Amino acid sequence: MRLLVTGATGQLGSELARKLTGLGHEVFAPDPDDLDLLDPVRVAATIREQRWDWVINCAAYTAVDKAESAAEQAFVINRDCPGEMARSVAGYGGRMLQVSTDFIFSGDQRCPYTETDIPKPLGVYGRSKLEGEQVVLEMLPDATVLRTAWVYGVYGHNFVKTMLRVAAEGRPLRVVNDQMGTPTWTADIVMAIVALVEQQAGGTYHFTAAGQASWYGFASAILEDAARIGFPVNTDAVVPILTSEYPTPARRPAYSVLDTRKIEPLLPSPPPEWRDSLNNMLKELATCADCL
Numbered sequence: 001m002r003l004l005v006t007g008a009t010g011q012l013g014s015e016l017a018r019k020l021t022g023l024g025h026e027v028f029a030p031d032p033d034d035l036d037l038l039d040p041v042r043v044a045a046t047i048r049e050q051r052w053d054w055v056i057n058c059a060a061y062t063a064v065d066k067a068e069s070a071a072e073q074a075f076v077i078n079r080d081c082p083g084e085m086a087r088s089v090a091g092y093g094g095r096m097l098q099v100s101t102d103f104i105f106s107g108d109q110r111c112p113y114t115e116t117d118i119p120k121p122l123g124v125y126g127r128s129k130l131e132g133e134q135v136v137l138e139m140l141p142d143a144t145v146l147r148t149a150w151v152y153g154v155y156g157h158n159f160v161k162t163m164l165r166v167a168a169e170g171r172p173l174r175v176v177n178d179q180m181g182t183p184t185w186t187a188d189i190v191m192a193i194v195a196l197v198e199q200q201a202g203g204t205y206h207f208t209a210a211g212q213a214s215w216y217g218f219a220s221a222i223l224e225d226a227a228r229i230g231f232p233v234n235t236d237a238v239v240p241i242l243t244s245e246y247p248t249p250a251r252r253p254a255y256s257v258l259d260t261r262k263i264e265p266l267l268p269s270p271p272p273e274w275r276d277s278l279n280n281m282l283k284e285l286a287t288c289a290d291c292l
Ligand SMILES: NC(=O)c1ccc[n+]([C@@H]2O[C@H](COP(=O)([O-])OP(=O)(O)OC[C@H]3O[C@@H](n4cnc5c(N)ncnc54)[C@H](OP(=O)(O)O)[C@@H]3O)[C@@H](O)[C@H]2O)c1
Pocket: 006, 007, 008, 009, 010, 011, 012, 013, 031, 032, 033, 035, 036, 037, 038, 057, 058, 059, 060, 061, 062, 077, 099, 100, 101, 102, 129, 147, 148, 149, 150, 151, 152, 156, 157
């Protein structure tokens, strides 16, 4: 198949482009400068011209806090451009997968969110991503929307790498313990995307690893596993704090665990436990000299 993967300099896009290429597909994974989602008209025209079988949109304005003061930019990248991409794809009968987020939910619930639970984003990022999903499905009703959460990977910037850096420097770590979610490795999300693409599955799906943790629990696991694998860990302990002790411009959901039962029958294997995937990712990271 011929596929466009956007966001190929980011965590998920880079891992997905590598995997799809390895599977023998013809993958176009442009630099953001060559396909700028701030220019929806140009992006739409390129898609109309190239007529990719699948457009997989991993690009996004992902700076959750900065989005609060850059709403216009966030909405162009996360809503307007995906909408135009979907309109183009619909014009020639192609397929599109839009990656979305747990941040479309308010976090008021205390059981995992299903695909039919009512979204209620708390901030600009979540609102822009939710409206992005909606406009993509409006333009292309058989589009695929894949919501995931707490993403980390070997490529790009993420919480795992930040924790490793701070721990190596021996600085103290204070991490919030009252926000629950599921840390999810990009390699596992890629497995889910490949399954959806191969089965031409349209509609909205949730995918994360199995289980749940707080950011504090996640950070503690990173340090424990990293030390065992041989990363330098010079920080004694992680200190749990409350969200109220770490004020940020954007509010975040206190609970954003996603229910993955809908996608599971389409997957080659059930979602792995988040801790197992963390371990596998750290082992892979340990072998990559340029990835930290
Ligand atoms: N990170 C998470 O915890 C998380 C959680 C749930 C869902 N998601 C969703 O998962 C998807 C992938 O996230 P990620 O973690 O891989 O994000 P990421 O590492 O921040 O990568 C985002 C990608 O989008 C690109 N991008 C940003 N603005 C662009 C523009 N104007 N034109 C073209 N490309 C642009 C970035 O390019 P540059 O390299 O130039 O910045 C980068 O390649 C996104 O849809 C995100 O909303 C992420």
